[in-house]
Amino acid sequence: MKKKDLAIIVVTVWLIVITVFMLLAARIDLEIFFVLWLIGLLVIVELMDTRFTLPPYMRYLKYVVAAGILLFGGIVAIKVMEILAR
Numbered sequence: 001m002k003k004k005d006l007a008i009i010v011v012t013v014w015l016i017v018i019t020v021f022m023l024l025a026a027r028i029d030l031e032i033f034f035v036l037w038l039i040g041l042l043v044i045v046e047l048m049d050t051r052f053t054l055p056p057y058m059r060y061l062k063y064v065v066a067a068g069i070l071l072f073g074g075i076v077a078i079k080v081m082e083i084l085a086r
Contacts, residue, residue, distance in 0.1 A: 003048050004057055014040040031075055038068045 018036045022028050045065055049058065 004055075007044050007048055010044055011037075011040060034068075034075070035072065038065075038072055041065060041068065 015037060018033060018040075022033065042065060045058075045061055048061075
């Protein structure tokens with residue numbers, strides 16, 4: 001099995017586990033879902049990364065990770081502003 005296919009399966013299983021736990025807790029929060037998705041994606045990208053060659057799909061995956069980190073920074077900034085506004 002290729003690393004690319006395995007990564008898709010692992011991310012899918014991770015998202016299903018997150019969704020099930022959120023449903024069991026009766027608390028659906030997209031911010032928490034996004035942060036947990038990003039953590040899982042970062043772990044998978046780090047484990048898939050090769051030392052000497054960079055397959056094309058890894059370059060695009062790193063763009064997705066960079067966009068996720070920017071969104072995460074935005075979420076953190078909004079939460080800090082909410083705390084400071086109190």
